[in-house]
Amino acid sequence: RPENWTDISPGLALWTQKANALGWSLLLDGVATPPPSYAAPARATDVSNLPPTLSFCGDQDVFLGENRIFFDRMRKAGCEVIFQEFEDTWHALEALNPTHATARHINAWFLQEYARLLDRVTQT
Secondary structure, three states, X not given: OHHHOOOOOHHHOOOOHHHXXXXXXXXXXXXXXXXXXXXXXXXXXXXXXXXXXEEEEEEEOOOXXXXXXXXXXXXXXXXXXXXXXXXXXXXXXHHHOOXXXXXXXXXXXXXXXHHHHHHHHOOO
């Protein structure tokens, strides 16, 4: 939701409110009344049953504030959350410029944490 977006320099915003509105329109096209927690888990009133979550965000990403709010709600509800913020990083850097040193660092961190999480949740 744009009211939770982090203010950043307009030149760094790869994802805008207009793009966001279009994305939601395309996602929900033809859905009369989408369950809010299915379309957007952050809108769920109860997040206590969400699975372990691994995520990251850059400090130059419009979604940083929204991510902080959501993952804090999950933690308070007893969910396992692994969330890392990366400095001087914008939305989708790791995918759009994977050879950049910061992107390589993010991708290595994510793969390592994903492997750890997968090991924990698949232990029998």
